[in-house]
Amino acid sequence: MGKVAFVVLCSLAAAMALPAKVGRIMGGDVAAPGQFPFSASMQFDGYHYCSATILDEYTVITVANCVLTSFPTTMRVITGMNRITTGGEVHEVKTVVAHGRFAASLQYDIALLKLATPITFNELAQPVKLPTATTGSNEDVTLTGWGSTEYPGNIVDDLRYIDLKTMDYQKCNNRQSFQVFFNQICTLTKSGEGLCQGDAGAPLVAKDGSLVGIASWGTMCAVGDPDVYTSIYHFLDWIEENRV
Template sequence: SNFFYCLTGFFIQKNKRHTIVSQVWRQICGFESALVVAQDVSDPLAEDTNLEEQREEFGFVLHDQANVLLHLFYLAIDTRVILLSTAVTPGDNTLQLTIADHGSLVFLVLLGAAFALDDDKIVGGYECQPYSKPWQASLNSGYHFCGGSLINENWVVSAAHCYKSRVEVRLGEHHIALSEGNEQFITSDKVIRHPNYDSWTIDSDIMLIKLSKPATLNQYVQPVSLPSGCAPAGTMCTVSGWGNTMSSTADSNKLQCVEVPILSDSACHNSYPGMITDTMFCAGYLEGGKDSCQGDSGGPVVCNGELQGIVSWGYGCAQKDNPGVYGKVCVFSQWIADILSNN
């Protein structure tokens, strides 16, 4: 299938609310949401030194033009991988991926459609009023891949699973594909993940980015307040991002917003048994319909003017009984204070 040849040059990652495609993918392959979890390894900025974190067995899902879901098993290897070619036999339960790893070949076995982790971005929301979220950042490495939140003129908070050793932080954006005259592009000086971040459980999914120069604060660029305490269940929050809208009409190049309530701990644990840690909370609607999605990762969840959450992960987007899971910023207050004071 020609679809699978479009995988060339992409690195497989675990399902998180990360960007699913680069501009190159869109231009060459023409699939906006063909690959659920991937990262462009041809990106010169994507050094991704955290290869130890990739030494794990990851599940991921692909779907082709016929929407055939494939749950694959990723055999982790030591170095960055480039998918060279694939072969799939109709009706067979094996998809063979030939991978370049210093001459060795790795084969991936199709386990069947055990579960489907769909495309991921703001769903069921609306275009934010331009510049109404002046803390919103876009993390860019040749393309938008994650969101972030400006917390003072020197620091941005995002999700640890968005980590790259170098990144360009884009502030003052609304339409990320256009230059509107209010943008500030600032490279990172330091990127610091939480020491307890676990790439498998996605625990402590938070990182701080120190800007190489202070952001200029104005009506388009302003920090968001850190939480004074943890928000209770029922609190309404706004999630924003440039992720996939799963809509043919919404333009995800324009910042999208959605309002979601914080769910109770019991509802959160019931939705994801054994997967929710003390550094996470759920927000959304158990009936589905409104959610964050891929490309929104690292972005803000703002409740009553305070940054309570970081877009982290979830099964699918806006699916019934699978609300969004967010990093719980209030439990990281001391860590954030320590990093800011020591750096």
């Protein structure tokens, strides 16, 4: 049987004609409280389905495949916690801005959520830094998320993280069933480490703590093929134009 390619989609977007969804961080460790204060959980009817990253007190960033632009009021964003069932600050979503070209190509898999109430910044909730340069190959990066740790499996309660290495997008393209573009980042360490269900939109940060990517798609689940992220650096102008 051939490999099954999947997009790191939330269940709400699963009907789109795209590769199948993914979710959890496999092979990672449990994060300490406040270790990654920029991480946020996107929830629907009280259940985590995607991750987001805090940009400022009213804005979080995620991938377009996680959002329903017609129904922002059905979503909630939880900030300032490590466990999705304990604590945190709940925010209703006022506006969703998905990239206008996402429907045509996964290379535009990015969206901003404007919150109805401001995020309270403290040791558990802080905005992330944005990158100032492109991300090359063989760079050290860290992925965080609440996705499941086995396939099939359930979303985990504790925030988890894993240290990964980036790889050249052209080499990544040669190993994937779907096209990989210059404005995407790939990671690959070894089989058993990477994305799975629930990690869509999860932040990928560089050693300096800047947000270099957000989880878009991969081959389920951590089977030894590269995972693919939207490169934040290539969308800095779009972010600034749409975060106001």
